[in-house]
Amino acid sequence: MSFSVTVIVLFALLLLGYFVGRKRSIYVSKNNTKPLHSLPQYYGYLVALWSCLPALLVLLVWTALNSSVISSMTISYFPEQVQQLSKDDLSLLVNEIINLSESKEVLQDSMKQAVVSKYLHLVELSQQLKVGVVFILAFVGMFIGFRLIKPHTRARNLVEKLVRWTMVACASIAVLTTIGIVFSVVFEAHQFFKSVSISEFVFGAHWSPQGAIREGQVGGSGSFGALPLFVGTLLISFIALLIAVPLGLMSAIYLSEYATDKFRAFAKPMLEILAGIPTVVYGFFAALTVAPFIRDMGESLGLQPASESALAAGIVMGVMIIPFVSSLSDDIICAVPQAMRDGSYAMGATKSETIRQVIIPAALPGIVGGVLLAASRAIGETMIVVMAAGLFANLTLNPLQAVTTVTVQIVTLLTGDQEFDSPKTLAAFALGLGLFLTTLLLNTISLYMVRKYREQYE
Amino acid sequence: MMNKRSEFDVEINDTKGTPFIDNAKISARNVEVFYEKKQAIFNTSIDIGKNQIVAMIGPSGCGKSTFLRCLNRMNDTIQSCQIRGEIKLDNEDIYARQQDPVLLRARVGMVFQKPNPFSKSIYDNVAYGAKLHGLTSNQVELDDLVEKSLMRAGLFNEVKDDLHKPGTGLSGGQQQRLCIARTIAIDPEVILMDEPTSALDPIATAVIEELMIELSKKYTIVIVTHSMQQAARVSQRTAYFHMGHLIEVNDTNTVFTNPEHQLTENYITGRFG
Ligand SMILES: Nc1ncnc2c1ncn2[C@@H]1O[C@H](COP(=O)(O)OP(=O)(O)OP(=O)(O)O)[C@@H](O)[C@H]1O
Ligand SMILES: [Mg+2]
Numbered sequence A: 001m002s003f004s005v006t007v008i009v010l011f012a013l014l015l016l017g018y019f020v021g022r023k024r025s026i027y028v029s030k031n032n033t034k035p036l037h038s039l040p041q042y043y044g045y046l047v048a049l050w051s052c053l054p055a056l057l058v059l060l061v062w063t064a065l066n067s068s069v070i071s072s073m074t075i076s077y078f079p080e081q082v083q084q085l086s087k088d089d090l091s092l093l094v095n096e097i098i099n100l101s102e103s104k105e106v107l108q109d110s111m112k113q114a115v116v117s118k119y120l121h122l123v124e125l126s127q128q129l130k131v132g133v134v135f136i137l138a139f140v141g142m143f144i145g146f147r148l149i150k151p152h153t154r155a156r157n158l159v160e161k162l163v164r165w166t167m168v169a170c171a172s173i174a175v176l177t178t179i180g181i182v183f184s185v186v187f188e189a190h191q192f193f194k195s196v197s198i199s200e201f202v203f204g205a206h207w208s209p210q211g212a213i214r215e216g217q218v219g220g221s222g223s224f225g226a227l228p229l230f231v232g233t234l235l236i237s238f239i240a241l242l243i244a245v246p247l248g249l250m251s252a253i254y255l256s257e258y259a260t261d262k263f264r265a266f267a268k269p270m271l272e273i274l275a276g277i278p279t280v281v282y283g284f285f286a287a288l289t290v291a292p293f294i295r296d297m298g299e300s301l302g303l304q305p306a307s308e309s310a311l312a313a314g315i316v317m318g319v320m321i322i323p324f325v326s327s328l329s330d331d332i333i334c335a336v337p338q339a340m341r342d343g344s345y346a347m348g349a350t351k352s353e354t355i356r357q358v359i360i361p362a363a364l365p366g367i368v369g370g371v372l373l374a375a376s377r378a379i380g381e382t383m384i385v386v387m388a389a390g391l392f393a394n395l396t397l398n399p400l401q402a403v404t405t406v407t408v409q410i411v412t413l414l415t416g417d418q419e420f421d422s423p424k425t426l427a428a429f430a431l432g433l434g435l436f437l438t439t440l441l442l443n444t445i446s447l448y449m450v451r452k453y454r455e456q457y458e
Numbered sequence B: 001m002m003n004k005r006s007e008f009d010v011e012i013n014d015t016k017g018t019p020f021i022d023n024a025k026i027s028a029r030n031v032e033v034f035y036e037k038k039q040a041i042f043n044t045s046i047d048i049g050k051n052q053i054v055a056m057i058g059p060s061g062c063g064k065s066t067f068l069r070c071l072n073r074m075n076d077t078i079q080s081c082q083i084r085g086e087i088k089l090d091n092e093d094i095y096a097r098q099q100d101p102v103l104l105r106a107r108v109g110m111v112f113q114k115p116n117p118f119s120k121s122i123y124d125n126v127a128y129g130a131k132l133h134g135l136t137s138n139q140v141e142l143d144d145l146v147e148k149s150l151m152r153a154g155l156f157n158e159v160k161d162d163l164h165k166p167g168t169g170l171s172g173g174q175q176q177r178l179c180i181a182r183t184i185a186i187d188p189e190v191i192l193m194d195e196p197t198s199a200l201d202p203i204a205t206a207v208i209e210e211l212m213i214e215l216s217k218k219y220t221i222v223i224v225t226h227s228m229q230q231a232a233r234v235s236q237r238t239a240y241f242h243m244g245h246l247i248e249v250n251d252t253n254t255v256f257t258n259p260e261h262q263l264t265e266n267y268i269t270g271r272f273g
Helices: A003-030 A040-077 A087-103 A110-147 A155-195 A198-203 A209-213 A227-258 A261-276 A279-300 A310-335 A338-346 A351-380 A383-388 A406-414 A423-456 B064-070 B101-107 B122-133 B139-152 B172-185 B202-215 B228-234 B252-257 B262-268
Strands: B024-035 B038-049 B053-057 B081-089 B108-111 B190-194 B220-224 B237-242 B245-251
Touching (some): A003 A110, A040 A155, A087 A110, A155 A423, A209 A423, A227 A351, A406 A423, B038 B064, B053 B064, B064 B220, B172 B202, B220 B228, B237 B252, B245 B262
Parallel strands (some): B053 B237, B190 B220
Antiparallel strands (some): B024 B081, B237 B245
16 A cells, blocks of 8 residues: 555544544533533544544654665675675665666576565565554554543643644744754855865855866866855845835835725736746846846946946846835735824824834834845845856956856856765855855844834834 | 603704804814715714813714814825815815815814824824924924923823833823823814823823813813713813714703703713613
């Protein structure tokens, strides 16, 4: 029985448990002088959970550990001298066995053939045992749940406690995933910093990782100064926010305070579409329309702009993230109570005074949230930058020059064939770590500002 | 002497008593208010005398707040609200085309039924109007004004150390007094108060009532209240509303001792509905 079928059967048992439990509790309460502690459906939930949860847990753990346990048992089937081999070779051998077992050909090598058949037997056995154990557990669980239907069983409290623990489990999955990602990035970055010093990475002004793989070449060692990348990221994001924050905020204010309901119902979804356009489309728009336009403009002003520029990428990115600012701000501004507006009007304030001095301050935490979301989108954006701002790491604050960003470099580092432990590949993790710390810093600063502001006025 | 009649037997088209007086600050004529199709105020005419306190009483939902909001054009902010008739302030039609509601509201202040402080500090709440209209020329004057206004609303002693804490963090009754302080800080000619003491204890209520009496030497006050004792204590004239109709207006004494209309009598003797 495959995993999914087992789960479906367990689900059916869950429903069965619920109905049996409910029926039984109604029956018990009728034939008992003492009333049941909880409502019938809670006994239903209790039986359902007992019949499903233990079995499901065992199923999950078994499935997760299955392959590693079987591999290690397979190793023990090899002859003595084979087991002396190094760890890597052994795991290669096991992989070979697994592959062979799938092809089902009869092999010349009698030793391998023996192991393959033992392996197949093992897989079969594990599968049957698993299904057996799971269903026995399910029925035992249902029986225990059934026996629990008594007046003094606090079914509601038990179920609610369990629901709470389930929620804790869900929340911890999210938290643990984050921690896991951070740790793996930190670990790989640590590997990288064994070959390149942190100060060189953070403050170095020269980025050319390509040199690292052409060994023996003149000037063959690559240089990993990431400063230009971070400056480029911040420059482009800054330009994008410079476009998106005023435009987004103004449109939010217009939509929520001035526009008629009819216009708002039409315009808000239209604005939100901007965020749904694939970034590649923005990318070629930036590369083919905006970048040449900026170059021509710059030339006519007597400047020497590059054909790809931070400005082009920043402007297009800014347009892309307008809805993050406008939509969230609009929601928040609408949520400011009408009574507060009335209070301001009754003091003889005009509409614009009311907006500036009462509504925006009241909505500020939400507005900052929207801007933050937009900023993280901008910092993480890759495609537009590749197409419109270039790949060349250039330490400059001039928006008319070509720059590159951290995310773009991560992509170029990891595309194509690489050795996994070369500094070039590991550099991607160091960049990832840097990016993570940057956004973390930005988030912390703005959360701090919001909190400080809130303490003052709420 | 009193034969029991149901309220619908009573003629309610005409306002009883003396709705019109000399020396009126505000005079409303044939005012009707609609929310969408629903009529909330029917053909109401009343004069509000200069330096007087006029109390408006009546059962919940009878249109007191609605009528009050007509007097400073706060109903303009409700899209579905339509107003007919004429309201004059110092003999100028406040609904005339050339009238600016913003300027009008600076002259006719309002304290709302539900306290609605801004999400600003206590200080900034009170200073808001003064800053808006440039009433003070420097920080010292502004500090003075804030302190004086809070003092008059009977709130200063409670908040004098927390002037920079948020106004929304105060208790309901404190917020109500904050809103009163905020309104008197802009020095309006007319003050409309919608149940200004509904959340206050007797002592704070007494402070506000004293404030009203003191203010009425200089200003004109309209107060909506559910407390007939309060109406009797502070007001010179009382208006009784019933289901959108202005039933009776008279000297407060007369209304409470010798009401002309059956509905008024039912209400003040606690026998309405
Ligand atoms: N914004 C609005 N939209 C639609 N109808 C409204 C609105 N405000 C008030 N009304 C209606 O107008 C009528 C009068 O309401 P109003 O608030 O003036 O009563 P009130 O006399 O102040 O009552 P209370 O003593 O409970 O404050 C009510 O029937 C109410 O349903
Ligand atoms: Mg009211």
